[in-house]
Amino acid sequence: MSMAHEITAGFMPLFDSAVLVVAGEMGFAAREGIELKLQRETSWANIRDRIAIGHFDVAHMLGPMPLACSLGLTPLASETIVPFSLGLGGNCITVSNAVWDGMAAQGAAPDLDPGRAGAALGALIRERAGAGREPLRFAVVHPHSGHNYELRYWLAACGIDPDRDIEIVIVPPPFMADALAAGRIDGYCVGEPWNSAAVAAGTGRIVTVKALLWRNSPEKVIGARKVWAEENPEALAALLRALHHAARWCQDAANRGELAAMMAKPAFLGQPEAIQMPALTGRLQLGGGVERRVEDFFLPFDKAANFPWKSHALWFYTQMVRWGQLPHTPQNLAIARDCYRPDLYRSALKPLGVALPGANAKVEGALKVATPVGSAGASLVLGPDGFFDGQIFDPDRIDAYIAGQKRA
Amino acid sequence: MSTGSLTILVIDENRIRASIIEAGLRDAGHRHVTVIHDVAGIARRIAEIEPDVIVIDLENPNRDMLENMFQLSRAVKRPIAMFVDRSDQASIEAAVDAGVSAYVVDGLKKERIKPILDMAISRFNAFSRMARELEEARSELENRKVIDRAKGILMKSRGLSEEAAYTLLRKTAMNQNRKIAEIAQSLVTAAGLLGPLEGE
Numbered sequence: 110m111s112m113a114h115e116i117t118a119g120f121m122p123l124f125d126s127a128v129l130v131v132a133g134e135m136g137f138a139a140r141e142g143i144e145l146k147l148q149r150e151t152s153w154a155n156i157r158d159r160i161a162i163g164h165f166d167v168a169h170m171l172g173p174m175p176l177a178c179s180l181g182l183t184p185l186a187s188e189t190i191v192p193f194s195l196g197l198g199g200n201c202i203t204v205s206n207a208v209w210d211g212m213a214a215q216g217a218a219p220d221l222d223p224g225r226a227g228a229a230l231g232a233l234i235r236e237r238a239g240a241g242r243e244p245l246r247f248a249v250v251h252p253h254s255g256h257n258y259e260l261r262y263w264l265a266a267c268g269i270d271p272d273r274d275i276e277i278v279i280v281p282p283p284f285m286a287d288a289l290a291a292g293r294i295d296g297y298c299v300g301e302p303w304n305s306a307a308v309a310a311g312t313g314r315i316v317t318v319k320a321l322l323w324r325n326s327p328e329k330v331i332g333a334r335k336v337w338a339e340e341n342p343e344a345l346a347a348l349l350r351a352l353h354h355a356a357r358w359c360q361d362a363a364n365r366g367e368l369a370a371m372m373a374k375p376a377f378l379g380q381p382e383a384i385q386m387p388a389l390t391g392r393l394q395l396g397g398g399v400e401r402r403v404e405d406f407f408l409p410f411d412k413a414a415n416f417p418w419k420s421h422a423l424w425f426y427t428q429m430v431r432w433g434q435l436p437h438t439p440q441n442l443a444i445a446r447d448c449y450r451p452d453l454y455r456s457a458l459k460p461l462g463v464a465l466p467g468a469n470a471k472v473e474g475a476l477k478v479a480t481p482v483g484s485a486g487a488s489l490v491l492g493p494d495g496f497f498d499g500q501i502f503d504p505d506r507i508d509a510y511i512a513g514q515k516r517a
Numbered sequence: 518m519s520t521g522s523l524t525i526l527v528i529d530e531n532r533i534r535a536s537i538i539e540a541g542l543r544d545a546g547h548r549h550v551t552v553i554h555d556v557a558g559i560a561r562r563i564a565e566i567e568p569d570v571i572v573i574d575l576e577n578p579n580r581d582m583l584e585n586m587f588q589l590s591r592a593v594k595r596p597i598a599m600f601v602d603r604s605d606q607a608s609i610e611a612a613v614d615a616g617v618s619a620y621v622v623d624g625l626k627k628e629r630i631k632p633i634l635d636m637a638i639s640r641f642n643a644f645s646r647m648a649r650e651l652e653e654a655r656s657e658l659e660n661r662k663v664i665d666r667a668k669g670i671l672m673k674s675r676g677l678s679e680e681a682a683y684t685l686l687r688k689t690a691m692n693q694n695r696k697i698a699e700i701a702q703s704l705v706t707a708a709g710l711l712g713p714l715e716g717e
Contacts, residue, residue: 152580158618162610184584185609251581252588279582293557 113142114344119156119168122149122378123282124301124388125329126169127368128195128409130377132348132355140354141347149376152281153251154183160334161187166341167348169195170332173425177253178332179448180441182434188335191422192453193349195329196356197414199388199407200256200319201304202226202263204296205289208233208245209314209396219399223317223497227267230316234274248280248288248297258428259322260298266498270516271432289313300328301388301407302380309384314396320406323473325414325494327421330449338453346457353415353458360410365389412479413466413491415454420470420504422449427507431514442507464489473502523625524549525633526568528556530577534644538572541640545632560586570630571620572637575613587620608634615641660698667701670708 116138120126130147132138138145148165150156157178159165162185175189176182204212208230215236217229234245249256261271271277280288285303288294290312307313319326331352338345358364369382369389378385387393391406408414426445430437451469458465466482466489476492496502502510525547529535535552542550551566553559556579563571563586571587573580608631612618615638621630664686671682686704690697 151576151578154580154584154618155575158575158609158613162606162613164613252585279585281578281581283578 112139112144114341114347115144115146116166116344116348117146117148117164119148119150119159119165121151121153121156121169121282123169123329124372124378124385125196125199125407125409126377127359127372128352128356128415129169129331130372131359131368132351134371135355135358137351137354137358138348141351143344143347143351145348145351157183158185160189160332161185163334163337165334166337166344167331167333170330171251171254171256172327172330172421173253173255173258173429174251175330175332176422176425176429176445176448177434179335179444180429180435182253182429189332189448190335190338190453191330191417191449192333192338192345192457193331193352194327194415194417194421195331195352196407196409197325197327197412198318198320198405199300199328200259200298201301201315201393202260202296202298202317203285203289203304203307203313203315204230205292205294205313206311206396208295209316211236212316217316219314219395219397219401221315221317221321221393221395221401221403223263223321224267226316227263227269230264231267231269234269238274244275245295246276246278246293248278248285248294248299250282250299251279252434253429255319255326255328255425256298256300258425258432259319259326261432262428263317263322263497265516266500272516286310286312302378302384305384305387305394306380308394308396311396315393316395318393318403318406320391320403321497323494323496325405325408325412325492326473327418327425330417345453349454349457350461353461353463356410356415360408360414411490413489416466417449417451417454418466418470419446419449419451420473420502422446423470423504423507424473424502427502427511427514430511431516437508437511466491470504472504474500475503522549523547523569523629523633524567525551526563526566526571527552528559528571528573528577528583530554531574531644534574534641537644538637538640541636542633545636547633556583559583569622569625570633572633573618573620574641575616575618580618584620611638615639616645617641660696660701663698663705664701667704670704674708 118129120129133145133147153171156168156170160168175191178186178189211233212229215229215232217226247260249260264271282299282303285297285299286307289307290310304315308315333345359368369385372378372385373380373382388407391403393401393403395401422445429435435441455465474495476494478493479490480492481490525542527535527538532554539550539552553562573583612634617637619634619637667686668679668682671677671685672679686697686700690700
């Protein structure tokens with residue numbers, strides 16, 4: 110039987126491609142009449158190029174990447190929209206044992222507290238600078254990534270200038286732990302399992318996590334070529350429903366074993382099941398025998414994790430401006446705002462009768478506790494969504510937010 | 518300026534493919550061609566070489582790192598932008614299909630670069646073809662081996678001549694609309710499961 114729609118989707122071998130992989134492997138796509146062709150890629154640049162020339166209709170992307178594409182920040186970029194988010198959280202910041210020892214001597218404790226860890230790192234950096242030593246080098250996966258922005262946000266909030274006080278380089282995720290072990294980098298921000306990999310190897314310590322820097326914050330998304338989405342609205346809507354069911358399946362604790370076994374296959378993540386468990390359970394080994402459980406460490410479905418909030422896109426935009434990647438202009442702001450498409454998400458899921466957020470954007474950092482929202486009968490819980498430094502991002506007051514951002 | 522005066526850097530972990538491209542560029546009169554297989558310490562190398570054109574294979578997982586380095590121009594003396602020009606969709610597609618990307622120093626004329634990209638595309642394609650043919654030759658050899666083993670099993674267990682054993686395999690394959698090698702493989706697997714029929 111031939112399917113009503115054929116969709117080609119690119120993905121990177123990272124744990125947070127799980128929802129897309131499950132949509133294909135567990136038959137959720139087929140049930141919506143989609144023949145989903147998954148193609149593994151080796152770099153985000155390849156994903157971008159193949160979306161641009163039409164090899165891929167949709168792809169697993171870094172949250173800020175469709176913005177960068179639509180804003181023309183990268184070569185060969187094309188208009189890309191975000192109709193679906195692949196989850197919240199999932200990243201950690203890991204440092205070498207030597208840096209950890211230095212931080213511990215400055216008062217850091219193995220408790221993942223971002224403020225305490227950042228203060229200790231700042232003291233260590235000042236001590237090293239005083240002794241005339243080279244600046245520390247941290248790695249992120251891409252300049253237009255949540256990793257880059259959350260690492261910089263954390264550093265700057267702790268009084269560290271990410272451009273002057275340290276060096277930030279780009280390293281592909283699977284190479285992070287090796288680069289740390291070899292001393293080529295001193296720390297990094299990356300998604301799982303590449304933090305737990307360094308801890309398991311005994312070469313790194315997890316010092317804090319994305320879920321504590323900005324609770325329930327955006328990470329990977331589905332990026333769709335805008336032209337394709339406009340020409341194939343039914344295929345896109347069917348895909349979003351398949352992804353919704355796949356995400357629900359991924360969130361269910363009863364499916365963890367099966368999910369980890371699926372992702373362990375060489376065609377997908379290709380990493381052993383045991384090393385995927387921290388992402389699934391939120392139970393992290395920090396190194397040195399310390400274990401911590403992190404609430405909402407990675408959510409593939411709960412807390413409206415798949416809703417493409419415009420406030421998430423706009424926050425990424427403010428960070429692009431903050432770090433000099435583009436100027437803040439009304440035109441750029443409009444492009445960023447139009448990139449994330451909650452309208453497409455809502456219209457695709459409406460027939461399912463599930464609870465949907467009524468707003469397109471929210472004030473990030475306003476929810477201090479988990480809060481039930483949404484229409485009567487249907488249950489939907491959001492948040493908490495606070496930043497660790499207590500800042501509030503109100504997308505309606507974006508000029509003031511941008512003006513108030515400091516580099517350190 | 519002659520074409521030979523452009524400095525070209527080829528970054529490819531695949532040594533055979535890299536040397537094929539290098540040879541092609543030299544044949545075309547380019548004298549300043551450097552090939553790098555390993556990206557360790559590449560920022561310094563690029564600063565030393567000061568390439569006008571950089572050719573990278575798309576399988577290279579370090580492409581994001583390299584692109585960022587080109588854009589940042591801190592390690593590289595001159596800013597480098599992607600060569601392929603948006604208007605030339607056919608060229609872009611041909612490059613991605615072939616598995617190659619190219620970057621160039623800003624301001625270089627398109628006419629000077631186009632032959633280099635075309636050359637890289639055709640050499641990448643030639644390499645893929647060669648790799649495919651090698652793979653086919655290898656699997657052909659393996660097929661022949663498994664067919665020989667299957668024939669041996671049939672000759673021994675059914676007392677057939679070699680020719681009759683082959684005819685039986687071929688007929689079975691035709692009847693089931695499968696390849697002879699597949700039938701042979703099934704037979705060898707089954708024989709392995711059923712006991713010490715072969716190799717005693």
